[in-house]
Amino acid sequence: MSKPVKSILTVLVILIITGLAFYPRLKEYTSKKEEKGAGAPKGGGPAAQGGAKGGGPAPINIMVIGNQRLEEKILSTGTIIANEEVDIRSEIAGRITSINFKEGDYVKKGTVLVRINDADLQAQLQKLQYQKKLAEVNEERQKKLLEKEAISQRDYDISLTNLNSMNADIQNLEAQIAKTVIRAPFDGTIGLRYVSEGSYLSPGTVAKIATLTNVNPAKIDFSVPAKYAANVAKGTAITFTTESGDEKFYGRVYAIEPKIDPNTRTLTLRATSPNNNRKLFPGSFARIEIILNTKANGILVPTEAVIPGLKGHSVFVVRNNKAEPVEVQIGTRGDKTIEIYKGLNVGDTLITSGILQVKPGGPVDIKEAMVKQ
Structure with missing residues (x-):
């Protein structure tokens, strides 16, 4: 091999080795440059030079304030109980000679139920x-x-x-x-029978013959917080539903415990409700509402629209397509709403969502609007 050829081969080998040594760094440098180029916005305006400084209008949902009927309510839970209920038992010992009722019968007061020898x-x-x-x-x-x-x-x-x-x-x-003649002490329905003719009854064994229940009217036992003790009285109207459905039933308070329970700080009440159709069963769970006050014109806003602060509460309203904070005074709280009795007027545009993105005086972009009437 001639000397010039050897020189050329030597130079090529050196170049290849040098390229392999610097290739990783060259690739890293190229990648970084491409990322910087992709992150920069197109065009030569202010946004391309300084990024998203100031941002765009905040996307929000709004509600146009209107008058509403407001009701101050007490919500409670209770239990439906029978108007009258008694276990039919014998006062003396003896053998049963006759049973004069069937399970589930409706009997009148004084009806002979059982005879004992x-x-x-x-x-x-x-x-x-x-x-x-x-x-x-x-x-x-x-x-x-x-x-x-x-x-x-x-x-x-x-x-x-x-x-x-x-x-x-x-x-x-x-x-x-x-x-020896056991009679019904009041009108009612006989439940399940636990004895048969020929059974020997003894007061010492406390043998129950059956249960007699009167369910019309039905009674409802429930409690309210002690702070409402002065707001309820005999005759106070209630509405309630049961676990069997959404049908509303109505009743009135007829008895109130004369003291506050020191353990629960609640006041126990008892109401009655007509039950001619026997839809109310003793032992059922009841969800109870008591309406204390009613306002014909009021303002209710979603709970999430109200911002708590050190000095009170505030909301954001839209004026001239910009968000402005307004201090408000709140009233009764509900499950999902709060009453506003000072700070908002009918016709105001309230921001209900997107509040975290708005700034005082900042522009807004209304996505959805609702009118509250």
């Missing part, structure tokens, strides 16, 4: 009645002898006391016999 008591009563007749004859004879002064007053008093004791024993026995 009273044969032994009837026998005792008959014996006392025979003894009473003898005591009456003896008392009459002694009375005549006393009139003739044939006996002393003491002898006559003994015979009279014996007759009166017989009468008392008979009355006591008749009362025991009356207990």
